Amino acid sequence: MTDVLLPSAELAYSTPDAQGFYGPYGGTFVPETVVPALGELAAAYAEAIADPAFLDELIYLLRDYVGRPSPLYRADRLAEAVGLGAVYLKREDLNHTGAHKINNTIGQCLLAKRMGKKRVIAETGAGQHGVATATTAALMGLECAVFMGVEDIRRQALNVYKMRLLGAEVVPVSDGSGTLADAVTAALRHWVERVEDTFYVIGSALGPHPYPQMVRDFQSVIGSEILGQMEEKEIGRVDAVVACVGGGSNAIGTFYPFLRDVPAGERPLLIGAEAAGLGLDTDKHGAALTKGSPGVLHGFYSYLLQDDAGNPLEAYSISAGLDYPGVGPEHSYLKDEGLVRYEGVTDAEALEAFALLTRTEGIIPAIESSHALALLPRLAGELGSDAVVVVTVSGRGDKDMDIVREAGLGVG
Amino acid sequence: MSADAGTTSRLTAAFRKGRPALVAYVLAGYPDRAASLEALRAAARGGADVIELGVPYGDPLADGPVIAAAAKVAREQEGGFGLVHALQVAEAFVQDPGVPEGPPVVAMTYLNPLMRLGLSDAAARMRAAGVAGAIVPDMPPEAAGPWLRVSGGIDTVFLAAPTSTDERLEVIAGASAGFVYCVSATGVTGERESLALGLSDLVGRIRTHTSLPVAVGFGVGTAEQAAQVAAVADGVIVGSAIVRRQEDPAEVERFVRTLAVAVSGG
Numbered sequence: 001m002t003d004v005l006l007p008s009a010e011l012a013y014s015t016p017d018a019q020g021f022y023g024p025y026g027g028t029f030v031p032e033t034v035v036p037a038l039g040e041l042a043a044a045y046a047e048a049i050a051d052p053a054f055l056d057e058l059i060y061l062l063r064d065y066v067g068r069p070s071p072l073y074r075a076d077r078l079a080e081a082v083g084l085g086a087v088y089l090k091r092e093d094l095n096h097t098g099a100h101k102i103n104n105t106i107g108q109c110l111l112a113k114r115m116g117k118k119r120v121i122a123e124t125g126a127g128q129h130g131v132a133t134a135t136t137a138a139l140m141g142l143e144c145a146v147f148m149g150v151e152d153i154r155r156q157a158l159n160v161y162k163m164r165l166l167g168a169e170v171v172p173v174s175d176g177s178g179t180l181a182d183a184v185t186a187a188l189r190h191w192v193e194r195v196e197d198t199f200y201v202i203g204s205a206l207g208p209h210p211y212p213q214m215v216r217d218f219q220s221v222i223g224s225e226i227l228g229q230m231e232e233k234e235i236g237r238v239d240a241v242v243a244c245v246g247g248g249s250n251a252i253g254t255f256y257p258f259l260r261d262v263p264a265g266e267r268p269l270l271i272g273a274e275a276a277g278l279g280l281d282t283d284k285h286g287a288a289l290t291k292g293s294p295g296v297l298h299g300f301y302s303y304l305l306q307d308d309a310g311n312p313l314e315a316y317s318i319s320a321g322l323d324y325p326g327v328g329p330e331h332s333y334l335k336d337e338g339l340v341r342y343e344g345v346t347d348a349e350a351l352e353a354f355a356l357l358t359r360t361e362g363i364i365p366a367i368e369s370s371h372a373l374a375l376l377p378r379l380a381g382e383l384g385s386d387a388v389v390v391v392t393v394s395g396r397g398d399k400d401m402d403i404v405r406e407a408g409l410g411v412g
Numbered sequence: 413m414s415a416d417a418g419t420t421s422r423l424t425a426a427f428r429k430g431r432p433a434l435v436a437y438v439l440a441g442y443p444d445r446a447a448s449l450e451a452l453r454a455a456a457r458g459g460a461d462v463i464e465l466g467v468p469y470g471d472p473l474a475d476g477p478v479i480a481a482a483a484k485v486a487r488e489q490e491g492g493f494g495l496v497h498a499l500q501v502a503e504a505f506v507q508d509p510g511v512p513e514g515p516p517v518v519a520m521t522y523l524n525p526l527m528r529l530g531l532s533d534a535a536a537r538m539r540a541a542g543v544a545g546a547i548v549p550d551m552p553p554e555a556a557g558p559w560l561r562v563s564g565g566i567d568t569v570f571l572a573a574p575t576s577t578d579e580r581l582e583v584i585a586g587a588s589a590g591f592v593y594c595v596s597a598t599g600v601t602g603e604r605e606s607l608a609l610g611l612s613d614l615v616g617r618i619r620t621h622t623s624l625p626v627a628v629g630f631g632v633g634t635a636e637q638a639a640q641v642a643a644v645a646d647g648v649i650v651g652s653a654i655v656r657r658q659e660d661p662a663e664v665e666r667f668v669r670t671l672a673v674a675v676s677g678g
Contacts, residue, residue, distance in 0.1 A: 029551060031550060031573070031595075032575075033573040033599070036575045037575065181471075185473065193598055195575060295524045295527055296523050296524045296550065308494075308528070309494025309496070309528065310494065311487065311494070312471050
């Protein structure tokens with residue numbers, strides 16, 4: 001818990017550069033109106049994480065409010081079912097509000113308060129980031145508005161109701177496909193208008209600099225805890241660490257401490273599961289890294305699903321949290337550098353993994369997290385039946401009951 | 413690249429007629445290709461000094477609902493409509509503007525369509541089309557290096573905002589060529605009931621950093637507002653209010669004429 005944000009002294013892996021670039025990716029590609037605000041934010045963030053008082057409050061809230069550290073649970077029945085030596089689940093689903101998102105909202109809202117902002121806005125896809133922001137805003141007495149696509153509002157009615165209960169305004173976004181990408185655009189546009197009194201709490205490790213770095217740092221508590229827990233539990237060897245990637249915040253939070261603190265030769269395979277939707281050979285997926293090409297969207301340069309004219313394409317996934325046409329810039333860098341491997345997981349494979357974890361361990365995962373779990377049988381084939389794999393279960397599945405029921409996942 | 417000292421680019425010259433200039437924004441491809449070309453000629457006949465030709469884009473971060481909705485219509489026409497098509501419309505207009513001396517054309521495009529085509533290819537196509545300048549609203553000067561290295565012959569216009577510090581205004585003014593685009597208010601493009609307070613101060617602050625003309629846009633929708641802005645700036649940019657009329661070229665011409673009269677103090 002003490003090394004939440006502070007990088008180790010000897011940096012084998014050091015990103016981003018001063019302009020917010022990860023290799024060629026990242027940067028700041030936004031209208032001038034918000035450029036000064038991003039500069040202020042970067043300066044305020046750098047100052048905050050060097051301030052022990054800020055870190056103390058963050059660590060206190062992560063522990064006593066969020067419930068950290070989250071367990072690293074050895075899922076034996078799951079391991080047996082998929083044919084692996086051991087599977088450890090990093091239980092972000094057990095956090096307050098049911099997902100990893102709150103690690104970041106606590107950090108950003110503390111920063112908003114420190115900067116004297118009284119109002120926060122957020123975008124949300126599955127609603128988990130919206131709920132986490134609304135929750136944190138309630139905790140800290142901040143006004144809150146959450147932008148959400150109309151299609152996601154339909155898919156995630158329960159989370160919409162929760163946000164309203166928590167006192168947040170949910171702003172429906174009907175542009176485009178009415179999903180996460182449209183919500184990000186709407187929130188950015190609103191921020192351009194209200195930049196002087198409003199703090200934009202971005203929910204994934206994307207957007208213009210310093211957001212990708214800031215979100216990664218706040219989420220890196222996940223990977224730092226895994227490393228500490230591996231030591232405590234005397235787990236000598238881990239062969240692979242797996243997380244799902246939409247924008248990529250739980251994945252980068254999981255992977256970053258392994259990249260930063262573990263020498264390359266001792267590092268486990270790091271694998272991100274992207275949404276392959278109805279299949280990578282269809283146009284219904286959200287696999288920006290596997291199927292996209294580099295471009296600028298939402299203020300940063302990264303792999304992107306785009307048409308020949310450079311317009312972003314609509315992404316698709318059964319999971320509202322993964323249907324985003326872009327991906328956080330550090331993932332693009334990690335892909336090109338070969339430091340992390342990215343694989344597509346279809347809706348059907350994710351549903352199967354969802355059912356498997358539910359039945360073998362009595363843990364109902366989010367449909368997003370199920371994409372990471374779906375890699376386990378593949379890894380058993382690749383790494384053998386002795387292999388040890390850590391999976392970040394980024395959230396719990398309560399919000400997905402309607403989707404799973406609609407998909408016809410049987411009860412019986 | 414910046415105009416050489418001592419020479420005045422065609423774009424800058426359009427603001428140096430001894431009176432404030434009118435910059436008319438027309439969205440290429442809306443409601444379709446032919447109609448947008450007619451709208452350009454109508455704007456020229458109506459007295460626009462400069463044409464800002466918008467390129468339809470799917471994620472128009474800096475644009476308000478009118479331009480965003482029109483861009484969607486344009487993109488969804490058969491065969492699609494993007495930067496390449498917009499530059500074809502620009503070329504057709506430059507070659508036959510419908511008035512004796514056509515106003516210079518500035519392309520307004522988001523960065524990704526340029527990148528998708530390749531910055532160098534995009535610049536070459538702009539030059540070939542006879543486009544005088546480029547406005548890329550999501551490319552702040554710090555991020556403009558790769559574009560500026562390949563866009564010789566095209567004046568790149570950067571945006572200054574009410575939130576820009578003096579330090580940033582220096583960078584923006586220094587990087588701009590042709591003119592400096594002063595964003596009148598925080599927020600996206602679109603008509604507003606009243607213009608932001610402090611506009612004249614902002615224009616004054618920009619002028620301390622450059623001798624380039626300063627044109628004001630975002631939120632100017634009526635002849636009265638255009639006249640108010642003309643009193644403090646070298647140019648007035650009107651966008652959404654023209655795009656709303658773009659389906660009817662005669663209406664565009666009539667409206668642009670009232671704006672031109674208001675801007676030139678008539």
